[in-house]
Amino acid sequence: MPTDSAIDPAIAASRSRLPAGKETIYRHTVVVRITHWVNVIVVSLLLMSGMQIFNAHPRLYWGQYGADADKPWLEMTALKPDSDHPTGVLRLAGAQVTTTGVLGVSKGPDGQPAQRGFPKWATLPSDQDLATGRRWHFFLAWLLVANGLAYLLFGAFNGHFRRDLTPSRDQIRPRSILASIVDHIRLKHPVGEEAKRYNILQKFAYLAVVFVILPAMVLSGLTMSPGVNAAAPWLLDLFGGRASARSIHFITANLIVLFVIVHVVEVFIAGVGNEIRSMITGRYTIRTGTHS
Numbered sequence: 001m002p003t004d005s006a007i008d009p010a011i012a013a014s015r016s017r018l019p020a021g022k023e024t025i026y027r028h029t030v031v032v033r034i035t036h037w038v039n040v041i042v043v044s045l046l047l048m049s050g051m052q053i054f055n056a057h058p059r060l061y062w063g064q065y066g067a068d069a070d071k072p073w074l075e076m077t078a079l080k081p082d083s084d085h086p087t088g089v090l091r092l093a094g095a096q097v098t099t100t101g102v103l104g105v106s107k108g109p110d111g112q113p114a115q116r117g118f119p120k121w122a123t124l125p126s127d128q129d130l131a132t133g134r135r136w137h138f139f140l141a142w143l144l145v146a147n148g149l150a151y152l153l154f155g156a157f158n159g160h161f162r163r164d165l166t167p168s169r170d171q172i173r174p175r176s177i178l179a180s181i182v183d184h185i186r187l188k189h190p191v192g193e194e195a196k197r198y199n200i201l202q203k204f205a206y207l208a209v210v211f212v213i214l215p216a217m218v219l220s221g222l223t224m225s226p227g228v229n230a231a232a233p234w235l236l237d238l239f240g241g242r243a244s245a246r247s248i249h250f251i252t253a254n255l256i257v258l259f260v261i262v263h264v265v266e267v268f269i270a271g272v273g274n275e276i277r278s279m280i281t282g283r284y285t286i287r288t289g290t291h292s
């Protein structure tokens with residue numbers, strides 16, 4: 001693990017084959033690795049089936065009901081939808097941008113431009129089919145919950161959260177946080193002991209995703225279920241109504257997309273081979289010494 005990584009004997013033996021100045025540590029346990037990759041597949045398919053469901057009514061509102069009663073704060077729609085050249089637009093908080101080909105208008109089943117929220121290459125299934133999209137989405141959502149619970153229970157009981165994700169006292173000093181921001185801007189990587197643990201920005205990002213964004217996405221999703229409303233009516237109060245829950249569900253899903261983009265860019269910057277291998281085998285190679 002990143003902080004007090006126990007180096008197993010097989011890795012210790014392979015150390016002699018490493019070039020001078022390098023060391024291999026055991027960074028990720030098998031539970032973290034399995035739940036991480038299950039999560040990658042499940043989150044990707046959830047986003048795709050979620051966009052299919054969103055397309056049935058590509059507008060978002062705040063409050064209890066939305067739909068015809070309120071003005072949407074976000075809308076994907078078509079201008080002149082019945083013409084040969086409809087224009088796709090995204091309206092967001094009063095502003096409007098042309099998004100033809102991607103949002104509002106994209107290729108329909110016959111290959112001609114058609115009114116659609118998200119394009120068919122992004123949705124599951126690709127053609128407009130709300131019922132199938134919902135079946136995929138609800139099945140995957142329970143898979144996400146089961147996988148997430150396994151990760152949370154494991155992380156709580158084996159000390160992973162305390163040891164690897166909780167920022168240490170030295171990391172939360174304003175000067176250390178600033179230094180980490182500067183290091184990221186300069187694409188500078190920690191080496192030696194410092195490379196054995198997550199940096200502070202990484203910890204903040206993982207903690208936000210694991211303990212705030214994903215739970216908010218799951219809870220706002222549950223708030224839209226009539227069955228759950230009967231059992232836990234307080235959820236509707238917590239999110240300020242069904243329309244607000246749908247908006248928060250959409251916003252948290254977009255925050256996950258934003259996180260994944262930055263996360264994958266960081267994986268490439270830090271060394272894609274070493275990073276991906278560490279999430280598959282657990283073994284991570286660091287450079288020893290004090291400078292990057």
Ligand code: HEM
Binds near residue numbers: 032040043267
């Ligand atoms: C193709 C997409 C992805 C790739 C290539 C990837 C890769 C990685 C790698 C290499 C690490 C280890 C980083 C390190 O040791 O410094 C990691 C950790 C992590 N990733 Fe991803 N990831 C992907 C998608 C995701 C998604 C979709 C999520 C969540 C929505 C996610 C959440 C996390 C979290 C929370 C950790 C820390 C795990 C822990 O230590 O408990 N990743 N990822």
